[in-house]
Amino acid sequence: MTIALPPQEPLRPPADVMRLARMGAMFPTRLSFMRTLLRYLGTESASVMRPVWEMDNDGYGHAVYSISFGGYTYSLVAVSNALSPDQRTDRVIAEAWDTTYVLYDGVPDSNEIARLTENAPLQEAGRFTERDLVLSRANKSVRLFAHVAEALRRGAQPDLQMVRDIGYLMRTTAVYGNGKFGIADREVIRERPGLDGPFMAEMLTVWLIRGFTHDLVEHVGGGQLDPAVKRHLGIGNSTGLGMAPFLVSHPDLLNNWMMARETALARVRAVRGLTSEQIDRIVALTDRAAQHLGEWTVPDVEHQQRIARLRLDWADLTANLKDLLDQPKPIDQLVRVCATISRDCEELAAALVLEPFGDLVDQLALGMISAQLPPLDPRGGVCDLRMLIEARWDWALEINFDDPWETAQFWYVSEEKLEPRLGRRAEEPGADQESPLDIARQIQALHRDMADADGTLASFLRAYPQHRSAVHRVQINLAHPYSEICDNLIGEGCKPIDMLRCKLSFFGASKFDPKSDRWIRITLAQGAPLFDELGGADDWWLPVFGA
Amino acid sequence: MLVLKAVRGAGAPLGAAEMLARVVPDLSTAAWHELPTALRGPFPASRPYQEGGIVKFTKARVLTCGVAALDIALSEDVDVHVLQVDAPEITCALARYIEQAFGVTLSRLVITDSTDRSIPVSRGSVPALSTADGIPDTVWRALMEFAAKTYVAASEASRSGGAGAGLTDND
Numbered sequence: 207m208t209i210a211l212p213p214q215e216p217l218r219p220p221a222d223v224m225r226l227a228r229m230g231a232m233f234p235t236r237l238s239f240m241r242t243l244l245r246y247l248g249t250e251s252a253s254v255m256r257p258v259w260e261m262d263n264d265g266y267g268h269a270v271y272s273i274s275f276g277g278y279t280y281s282l283v284a285v286s287n288a289l290s291p292d293q294r295t296d297r298v299i300a301e302a303w304d305t306t307y308v309l310y311d312g313v314p315d316s317n318e319i320a321r322l323t324e325n326a327p328l329q330e331a332g333r334f335t336e337r338d339l340v341l342s343r344a345n346k347s348v349r350l351f352a353h354v355a356e357a358l359r360r361g362a363q364p365d366l367q368m369v370r371d372i373g374y375l376m377r378t379t380a381v382y383g384n385g386k387f388g389i390a391d392r393e394v395i396r397e398r399p400g401l402d403g404p405f406m407a408e409m410l411t412v413w414l415i416r417g418f419t420h421d422l423v424e425h426v427g428g429g430q431l432d433p434a435v436k437r438h439l440g441i442g443n444s445t446g447l448g449m450a451p452f453l454v455s456h457p458d459l460l461n462n463w464m465m466a467r468e469t470a471l472a473r474v475r476a477v478r479g480l481t482s483e484q485i486d487r488i489v490a491l492t493d494r495a496a497q498h499l500g501e502w503t504v505p506d507v508e509h510q511q512r513i514a515r516l517r518l519d520w521a522d523l524t525a526n527l528k529d530l531l532d533q534p535k536p537i538d539q540l541v542r543v544c545a546t547i548s549r550d551c552e553e554l555a556a557a558l559v560l561e562p563f564g565d566l567v568d569q570l571a572l573g574m575i576s577a578q579l580p581p582l583d584p585r586g587g588v589c590d591l592r593m594l595i596e597a598r599w600d601w602a603l604e605i606n607f608d609d610p611w612e613t614a615q616f617w618y619v620s621e622e623k624l625e626p627r628l629g630r631r632a633e634e635p636g637a638d639q640e641s642p643l644d645i646a647r648q649i650q651a652l653h654r655d656m657a658d659a660d661g662t663l664a665s666f667l668r669a670y671p672q673h674r675s676a677v678h679r680v681q682i683n684l685a686h687p688y689s690e691i692c693d694n695l696i697g698e699g700c701k702p703i704d705m706l707r708c709k710l711s712f713f714g715a716s717k718f719d720p721k722s723d724r725w726i727r728i729t730l731a732q733g734a735p736l737f738d739e740l741g742g743a744d745d746w747w748l749p750v751f752g753a
Numbered sequence: 754m755l756v757l758k759a760v761r762g763a764g765a766p767l768g769a770a771e772m773l774a775r776v777v778p779d780l781s782t783a784a785w786h787e788l789p790t791a792l793r794g795p796f797p798a799s800r801p802y803q804e805g806g807i808v809k810f811t812k813a814r815v816l817t818c819g820v821a822a823l824d825i826a827l828s829e830d831v832d833v834h835v836l837q838v839d840a841p842e843i844t845c846a847l848a849r850y851i852e853q854a855f856g857v858t859l860s861r862l863v864i865t866d867s868t869d870r871s872i873p874v875s876r877g878s879v880p881a882l883s884t885a886d887g888i889p890d891t892v893w894r895a896l897m898e899f900a901a902k903t904y905v906a907a908s909e910a911s912r913s914g915g916a917g918a919g920l921t922d923n924d
Contacts, residue, residue, distance in 0.1 A: 674769060
């Protein structure tokens, strides 16, 4: 039996899609992991229980939340402690937090709760077991948490402007999975329904933490939040460089995520005409996006200018929207027009147009898992590989690595915290221990040494074993065209926040708030269903206040 | 991930490190014990020679000769001998990985240990080291030492700007 795939327009070329600047303009979509997870939990009719709530009047103590789906039960053990302001840092090097968490495999008994309440606050320094699936911590937005608690104590609701401007009660500063610090390896959950997709255990943890923050502030304030206000309180996240190298070290995942998104876009662009309901839906989503842009303000001047520009462009687009949607292949027309306006406008439209077409899009999430990449194949010829590089890696061959501007930065792992860092090559020590994220330079060096070579790859690699990794990446890229970031990652022009935004948009993040070129705050699960709203609540793309 | 860092720290070619990292979940206890030896540098390019129509690597290092021999065994119609290899169990694990990935049998590949005893590729099909048993302490320490060679000591510049974040976040 053959299954006909939906028609699609050509995919956008990787040389365009995989540029840092475009990756740094991405928005969440209905394929984002948090959306996928909550859709799944809704279809499973999963419900959250809170079997343990041991909190004092100030909100210090611990709680346990349990949720069952796919034949398994998972529990979030949450610990809340007093923290002095001078210890409240988002950096991964912090040693104390307002709250700490473990996602536990099963329902912990009293001994396990005691173990976890002792070790969760220690985070990296704690002792964990294979029952512990995810480790996380979060700090309060002190200003908003205190304000909401105080308002509830007065029997009032919090100031809506403040809720809108901040958007979360707590901000996670790390969410660790996959075997870090002794917790369970991903293999433990790889085959489990609901957690088999990328970062699903981490997304589940974050969503449960968000619900805990709601409960905690209501406990401290002694009142109930209005559900609309509560829904708009997501969970913040502060992310630095640690996340960026992942996209380089996991070319299979990067490809599969991007391929799913680009295939979704190509499918909806092939839609020949829209029903009146679909037109109404796109118009409503366009209005929602405009409201979202209006509510998205950041302190960073350069980024705020980008947002302001996008607001104007979006307003122009909205004015002409109905005419655009009245043409053949209306989605394709819409995306084409947005591409002529700006990159930000095109990426916002590319995310929006997926929303009304869950039937064409949602199944693609199944392909976003890791693939077992084949090993390097030495059976080819050097000439073929050289031609392949010249055809598909021209962007890398064009970089002048003799220019110090193109090698101004280097990636390394800090001895102090074992975390990725970015250094200045001319000013800081450590370049001789550089992490191999200089993919473009590696490819160029490979191409240079191939200039006078012929014969088999096997014989070439015997003479040049240092090129083995680069040869493999070229081969991977042939079958996985979105596997590589098509930019120089060690040049002065590399801004890691572009990589962070790409990855975070796949998580489902919004309200990107850059704090520097290499550190960003975002909000997750804002507008997402509350614990008791999972059934059928999937309409929260680009959250807006009051929705 | 630790093995990948350790092999890089040892100075072996990145591609060999990546290949070895792929077979880590399948390594037997004996193979784990070979890792410190396999990671001892230096790692000069492999130099095979031909004898009686056989391509031979003697006193072979798995991360150079072993990987190169597998390339030849897969791509050329010749007998390939990896003799007195420093890490025969790891070599077998890499060979099995290639066999499975490409759906072939490397029947013309011969691997011998330091005593020149032939080791069948299939022999390494013993159970992988269970996570519950843990990596042997001596191996773990050796891997940590090699991995540490890839780490850069902290400086004022790295502390203040390397990660890009601010120092306190009371908001």
